[in-house]
Amino acid sequence: MNFKKQHIxxxxxxxLIFGGIGLFAGMQINQATLEQPQTLNNDxxxxxxxxxxxxxxxxxxxxxxxxxxxxxxxxxxxxxxxIDDKELIEGAIHGMLDTLEDPYxxxxxxxxxxxxxxxxxxxxxxxxAEVSMVNGKVTIVAPIKDSPAExxxxxxxxxxxxxxxxxxxxxxxNEAVSKIRGERGTEVVLEIQRPGSSETFEVTLIRDKIPIExxxxxxxxxxxxxxGILEVASFSQTTSEEFFNALDDMEKDGIDGLIIDVRGNxxxxxxxIEEILQEFIPKDVPYIQTEDRSGVKxxxxxxxxxxKDYPISVLIDEGSASAxxxxxxxxxxxxxxxxxxxxxxxxxxxxAMPIGENSTLKLTLYKWLSPEGNWxxxxxxxPTLEVEQPDYYYxxxxxxxxxxxxxxxxxxxxxxxxxxxxxxxxxxxMDGYFDRSTEKAVKEFQxxxxxxxxxxxxxxxxxxxxTEVVDRIRNNEDDVQLEKxxxxxxx
Numbered sequence: 001m002n003f004k005k006q007h008i009x010x011x012x013x014x015x016l017i018f019g020g021i022g023l024f025a026g027m028q029i030n031q032a033t034l035e036q037p038q039t040l041n042n043d044x045x046x047x048x049x050x051x052x053x054x055x056x057x058x059x060x061x062x063x064x065x066x067x068x069x070x071x072x073x074x075x076x077x078x079x080x081x082x083i084d085d086k087e088l089i090e091g092a093i094h095g096m097l098d099t100l101e102d103p104y105x106x107x108x109x110x111x112x113x114x115x116x117x118x119x120x121x122x123x124x125x126x127x128x129a130e131v132s133m134v135n136g137k138v139t140i141v142a143p144i145k146d147s148p149a150e151x152x153x154x155x156x157x158x159x160x161x162x163x164x165x166x167x168x169x170x171x172x173x174n175e176a177v178s179k180i181r182g183e184r185g186t187e188v189v190l191e192i193q194r195p196g197s198s199e200t201f202e203v204t205l206i207r208d209k210i211p212i213e214x215x216x217x218x219x220x221x222x223x224x225x226x227x228g229i230l231e232v233a234s235f236s237q238t239t240s241e242e243f244f245n246a247l248d249d250m251e252k253d254g255i256d257g258l259i260i261d262v263r264g265n266x267x268x269x270x271x272x273i274e275e276i277l278q279e280f281i282p283k284d285v286p287y288i289q290t291e292d293r294s295g296v297k298x299x300x301x302x303x304x305x306x307x308k309d310y311p312i313s314v315l316i317d318e319g320s321a322s323a324x325x326x327x328x329x330x331x332x333x334x335x336x337x338x339x340x341x342x343x344x345x346x347x348x349x350x351x352a353m354p355i356g357e358n359s360t361l362k363l364t365l366y367k368w369l370s371p372e373g374n375w376x377x378x379x380x381x382x383p384t385l386e387v388e389q390p391d392y393y394y395x396x397x398x399x400x401x402x403x404x405x406x407x408x409x410x411x412x413x414x415x416x417x418x419x420x421x422x423x424x425x426x427x428x429x430m431d432g433y434f435d436r437s438t439e440k441a442v443k444e445f446q447x448x449x450x451x452x453x454x455x456x457x458x459x460x461x462x463x464x465x466x467t468e469v470v471d472r473i474r475n476n477e478d479d480v481q482l483e484k485x486x487x488x489x490x491x
Contacts (some may be wrong), residue, residue, distance in 0.1 A: 003440065113360050115177070116362070130345075131176070142265060159193040160334055185206065192205050215239060217229065226254060230243060235267060260327070265320055277302070282305065313338070315338075320343040337488060341481075342380040349454060394420075400462045406439050416465065420445065468474070
């Protein structure tokens with residue numbers, strides 16, 4: 001037993017090494033169709049120096065691992081209270097990852113690994129939102145289409161402060177996600193801080209089964225032009241197949257142009273977006289490049305002879321991240337228009353490596369770069385045509401304690417005024433002063449929705465205003481970004 005204690009760190013190290021070998025083999029299989037340049041060194045002297053350096057590094061690693069092993073033994077044998085071996089080991093792994101200061105590298109236990117695999121396959125149970133750690137805060141990248149998160153009006157960059165009235169400060173991303181996820185039909189309450197607002201609000205969500213249907217298609221006809229619209233919600237295992245099936249049908253139907261909508265798309269699998277880009281980016285430029293820890297850049301090319309013979313535009317917003325940004329920047333740099341708002345800004349590639357006992361290490365391995373070699377990390381993709389949505393798209397839910405009424409002021413009232421104007425009930429002011437025009441607008445809304453026409457905004461009225469706002473956004477009403485993309489597509 002003592003032997004095992006003293007060598008547990010070494011066992012972990014060996015497991016990580018074999019996990020890395022497995023990853024490399026997996027990458028070779030996944031990218032078998034891609035040409036990767038290799039450098040061969042036949043200089044025996046150089047090889048000898050390299051081997052000596054490797055031996056020095058191994059000696060240093062063994063010395064460091066011996067410290068970890070001793071610390072493990074000292075804690076187990078001398079600490080005031082008994083502590084489980086598994087907790088110590090997982091704590092050590094978490095500690096190593098914390099030193100990376102990388103929100104995308106994480107340790108996943110058996111349950112989290114299972115959840116991760118579900119998310120990239122067919123379906124999972126939860127609220128349906130992609131989250132990330134931004135400046136130490138659990139932050140929504142994007143809600144999934146038709147999910148409880150989208151229906152509740154959660155938006156990109158919303159910060160989650162509490163889960164079921166418990167602060168999540170100090171939790172890592174996977175720990176927070178585990179608290180948010182849960183069985184279908186169960187309830188979870190999130191306290192949200194929305195950028196631009198000093199007040200927080202609570203959202204109650206009923207967890208549901210979240211299907212991974214990723215591509216939604218439609219055709220828009222106007223001015224004699226037939227435009228295909230492909231909305232891609234995320235990039236999962238089936239996305240490229242769904243995408244090309246829909247595109248084939250559209251091309252057979254004789255579309256004159258195409259809009260690819262990746263707004264609110266948090267990303268997903270790299271090979272999924274690669275398969276799509278290989279049908280749009282000609283072979284004379286790379287559709288993506290990767291850069292490893294040594295700064296070595298590897299470009300990847302398609303076999304495509306030429307671009308499509310119709311115009312294409314890409315829609316992005318603050319919730320477009322990772323694989324969505326790979327698509328947007330590649331299309332932008334070969335001359336297509338990108339419409340909307342600057343994207344999220346995630347320019348790294350992770351891979352999941354098993355490290356034993358059904359647990360997984362998700363580790364950042366590469367930067368990804370645009371065809372021209374640009375890195376958009378923490379910056380995002382700038383659209384060629386920046387377009388804001390209407391103000392009510394960015395409004396906050398109203399938390400009512402006492403009804404809001406005439407002659408009162410406050411940010412809640414300003415928010416109500418923005419929403420009322422957005423859904424067609426005009427007020428003379430939108431500065432937070434509850435004037436007579438606001439009272440009149442509230443009464444008109446109440447009458448139209450079979451509520452008592454008091455002119456005061458109580459909890460029921462506020463809830464119905466919020467519901468109508470969310471429904472309009474989900475139904476793409478007043479979608480100025482899409483309108484602009486259609487307007488400029490055929491210029």
